[in-house]
Amino acid sequence: MHPTSLRPGPLATALALAALAVMAACTPALNWREVRMPPTRLQALLPCKPxxxxxxVTLAGQATEMHMVGCEAQGATYTLAWVAVPEPGRAGAVLGAxxxxxxxRVGIAAGxxxxxxxxxxxxxxLALPQAVQWRAEGRAPEGGPVVVQAxxxxxxxxxxxxxxQAAVYSPAPVPEGAAAFLDGIRLP
Structure with a gap:
């Protein structure tokens, strides 16, 4: 066989390039991993090692210990935090506070x-009226713009x-990352 007959033709080259493009598109940009926060039931996905x-902290007029995990990926900070609520009837007030x-924290007045x-x-x-998610644009403590999706x-x-609280802080919206993060929350 002549060596020139082993060279790929234009169609084979195009298919190989297309296959590489598909493989690159399938490579996840973020390294999602499951995180647990014992002694709670919370399981969540974070895009980086937390x-x-x-x-x-003081929430609803009561000092409490806040437990947090968080990490930074592609310029966004992903955080999960929890506090014990010793008086279950105050859970809504704690969420509101x-x-x-x-x-x-981002310079927006409540109200x-x-x-x-x-x-x-x-x-x-628990289905409480204060159990919500929102997106806000404000200023980071350092002065730059920040988008909070929480x-x-x-x-x-x-x-x-x-x-x-599950929150993503970033200089610009990260809708796909925030959606994957919030959709990954489980309470088995």
Whole structure:
């Protein structure tokens, strides 16, 4: 066989390039992984390896320990946080105070200028009026623009009642990343 007969023709080259393009398109841009937050039932997907931390915060007039995980991927910060709610009847107030604190962090006053939320009640969560998700545009503490796409909800489990926040902070909207993040929340 003559060596020139082994060269690919234009059709074979075009097919090979098309196959490479399809494989590149199928490569995930984010490295999604399942994260659990014991002792809660929460399972979620994060697009990167998270760091963990706790800090004391005041929500609805009560000091509480906030447990957090978060990571940065493609310029966006993905966070999950939870607090114990010792008085279950105050769960709605805790969510409302948490939403107000999030707005204040990005320079938006709570009240009529606050974003309107839509219900966010993952399967296994409690259906409270304050369990919502919204998107807001404000200013980061450093002064640059920030888009917050966040959701708050309440669940019960072996550790009692917990309030949760799932949020994505980014300089510009990341609708696909935020949707995958929020859709990945589970309470088995």
């Amino acid at each position: 760091d963990e931390g706790t800090r004391t 948490w939403q107000d604190a999030t707005l204040q 009529p200028d606050a974003p309107a939320g839509t219900a966010f009640v993952p399967q296994g969560a 959701a708050w909800f309440v669940a019960t489990g072996g550790a009692g009642v917990q309030a949760f």
